[in-house]
Amino acid sequence: MSLGNQQDIIIVGGGPVGLWTASQIKLLNPQLNILILEKHENYKRSHFAFLEANSFELMAEHPNLMDLKNRLQSDKKIKTSELEETLFELCNQLGVQIIKGFPVECGKEIEANFPGVQLIIGADGAHSTIRKTVCSGLLESEIFKYSNHFHTLMEVKYQAIGETKPMDMINIGYPLMKHIGVVVNEIIGKQNESGNSPITLQFFVNENIGESIKNATFKNPIQFHSMKETLPNQIRAIIEFWLAARFQYYAEKHVESSVTITSTKLGSYASRYYVRNFGTKAIYCLVGDAAFGMPFFRSLNNGLLCATILAQCVVKHFEGKDYQFAFSLEGVVNSLVGGTKQFLGLSNIPYEGEHISQPLIKYASYAMNLEESQLKIARAKSIGLKTFQTWTKISAIVPWQVNKLRPEQLEEVRTAIGIFSSEDDREMYDDIVEDGFVLVEKL
Ligand SMILES: Cc1cc2nc3c(=O)[nH]c(=O)nc-3n(C[C@H](O)[C@H](O)[C@H](O)COP(=O)(O)OP(=O)(O)OC[C@H]3O[C@@H](n4cnc5c(N)ncnc54)[C@H](O)[C@@H]3O)c2cc1C
Secondary structure, three states, rough: OOOOOOOOOEOOOOOOHHHHHHHHHHHOOOOOOOOEEEOOOOOOOOOOOEEOOOHHHHOOOOHHHHHHHHHHHHHHEEEHHHHHHHHHHHHHHHHHEEEEOOOOOOOOHHHOOOOOOEEEEEEEOOOHHHHHHHHHOOHHHHHHEEEEEEEEEEEEEEEEEEEOOOOHHHHHHHHHHHHOOEEEEEEEEOOOOOOOOEEEEEEEEEEEHHHHHOOOOOOOOEEEHHHHHHHOHHHHEEEEEEEEHHHHOOOOOOOHHHOOOEEEEEEEEEEEOEEEEOOOOOOEEEEEHOEEOOOOOOOOHHHHHHHHHHHHHHHHHOOOOOOOOOOOHHHHHHHHHHHHHHHHOOOOOOEEEOOHHHHHHHHHHHHHHHHHHHHHHHHHHHHHHHHHHHHHHHHHOOOOOOOOOHHHHHHHHHHHHHHOOOOOHHHHHHHHHHOOOOHHHHH
């Protein structure tokens, strides 16, 4: 199959980072021909992501992107699908060609089908196919520079009927966390056209709980109400207690069929190489989750930062010029620190091949240094979360604690559970959470 010879750049993956990269390149140089190959026909994901407006730093401006940036300044939450639709629309306006329903098997397939291509960008997510091509020749165990697992996150999503509020974490949330033995974070969305408010409850659970629902992925979540009987009791107890407290204190009702559960391992990983050339005409680059991933809601932010720099470097690469970092403290520091570390042999070299231009080397160094600094931040956050979990655990069992659920509060929540569940279930939940953290940890 030969689909043409017109593309200068092919981007594999039309997720947020692939679309962002394409639109940034086009805004800087409309002459470059870009084709995006996307595996899926339609965007299916709709989770919320927190996007910092400063992740748009140094971007090539466009009114649609400025609108997005301004909107994020007042509310950092954005649905992945909304971001993808906005960027997809922009790419169309700018003349980026997008083929959907095109799963790429490997990089060499692209070189064969598109003989004119000079740059292949892998923006195909955490399970990247292009990363395998970029790291080909390495042992399986060498493809990743590292791959760590920090925490397990169980997310419960549902539609609350009407408008709702975040929980008062000091007076209700924290005492409830001690009671159920799990640290919880809430994300409360705005009321939508159907009158419901999307809610995401993030439970930082232990590995055993995560393991028991490891097949509950975003593509294949567990339907809580219809699958309740098959779930481990402690998962049912944790969820029912939290939903009951939201009902009791905020009169929040939810659409029963909307409650779903997913499990995610929060970890970090980094590809051994970000830029590679095998002596052929095409140079490969990785960006977004294909390059590296960080926990605690930073990956998309990092992906956009890298994609902005990649776009600038790509344009310089095609112009045959060197790339100077525009003044951004992070960019300049990353470049200096990265160059020095590589010179001293303290860091691996994130590119390999003969025909890699200076701008693409600078991109690889920028990405590697962002990844290394973000890894340090992720480790610090992980220690913070573990300390909070331990502190909560200790304060759940010491006799002198003040901020625990008062007996009447506990009774109120138990009564609310009774509205959704049988008396047997309620007693079973009581047994499970009787001693808060201590018992849940033992189970
Ligand atoms: C529940 C959840 C919450 C998150 N919250 C945050 C947050 O708050 N803040 C934050 O910064 N990050 C967050 N993230 C991470 C963020 O969603 C990802 O970092 C981001 O989606 C990565 O974008 P990407 O374009 O690199 O990869 P992806 O979004 O994975 O997109 C990759 C695209 O490539 C396509 N593709 C894959 N393989 C192929 C192939 N072989 N051929 C063709 N196409 C292919 C896929 O279909 C997809 O469209 C969250 C992630 C999850 C799961």
